[in-house]
Amino acid sequence: GNSVTQMEGPVTLSEEAFLTINCTYTATGYPSLFWYVQYPGEGLQLLLKATKADDKGSNKGFEATYRKETTSFHLEKGSVQVSDSAVYFCALSDPLAGGTSYGKLTFGQGTILTVHP
Amino acid sequence: DVKVTQSSRYLVKRTGEKVFLECVQDMDHENMFWYRQDPGLGLRLIYFSYDVKMKEKGDIPEGYSVSREKKERFSLILESASTNQTSMYLCASSFAGGNQPQHFGDGTRLSIL
Numbered sequence: 001g002n003s004v005t006q007m008e009g010p011v012t013l014s015e016e017a018f019l020t021i022n023c024t025y026t027a028t029g030y031p032s033l034f035w036y037v038q039y040p041g042e043g044l045q046l047l048l049k050a051t052k053a054d055d056k057g058s059n060k061g062f063e064a065t066y067r068k069e070t071t072s073f074h075l076e077k078g079s080v081q082v083s084d085s086a087v088y089f090c091a092l093s094d095p096l097a098g099g100t101s102y103g104k105l106t107f108g109q110g111t112i113l114t115v116h117p
Numbered sequence: 118d119v120k121v122t123q124s125s126r127y128l129v130k131r132t133g134e135k136v137f138l139e140c141v142q143d144m145d146h147e148n149m150f151w152y153r154q155d156p157g158l159g160l161r162l163i164y165f166s167y168d169v170k171m172k173e174k175g176d177i178p179e180g181y182s183v184s185r186e187k188k189e190r191f192s193l194i195l196e197s198a199s200t201n202q203t204s205m206y207l208c209a210s211s212f213a214g215g216n217q218p219q220h221f222g223d224g225t226r227l228s229i230l
Contacts, residue, residue: 032216034218036221041223042223043207043209044160044207044219044221045221046218046220049216049218051216089159089160103148103167103211103217104162107159108159109157109158110159110160
């Protein structure tokens with residue numbers, strides 16, 4: 001079956017530091033990959049996505065590249081801000097999943113990021 | 118912007134009560150989902166629906182049921198609430214298709230006393 005593995009947190013950084021949150025996956029087909037962010041007290045928001053190998057998703061200074069050869073989709077940001085403190089979820093959707101699995105997302109466990117001034 | 122609205126942000130109920138959580142989306146999405154989120158366990162899918170009156174069990178359906186009488190509304194029902202159902206509940210919706218992102222509501226924090 002499909003699965004997503006994220007690096008364990010929490011991750012604590014100083015403002016303007018470089019961020020990497022690792023995400024690897026296993027899937028039966030050729031999945032689409034997503035990063036979601038959850039700010040305190042809120043639901044999940046889509047941060048970025050990539051639908052095929054070598055695609056790069058980007059938004060708000062965050063980037064992730066779909067690496068089929070390493071089955072990875074690592075999230076990066078060059079200079080984090082205090083306002084980036086949140087929980088980050090990596091997820092996949094397998095378009096070849098059969099039947100009613102179509103459209104379901106498989107989530108990683110989430111990584112808590114705390115950025116200090 | 119897509120809007121997924123959950124009826125309550127916070128809810129407190131008693132053991133044994135029947136509890137209804139409501140979710141409405143305004144983007145004509147085919148798919149709707151209910152998750153629960155617990156510390157250390159991430160998001161776990163309870164039920165999802167891919168069409169009106171259609172539903173499928175997710176990973177943890179025990180103790181829950183759902184109703185989708187209209188396309189825009191998806192209700193989660195706790196038939197007889199128990200303390201182990203204290204959690205954050207998240208509703209999401211998406212278009213049909215294998216690469217569509219899901220859009221989430223702000224969640225309902227449910228406490229069962």
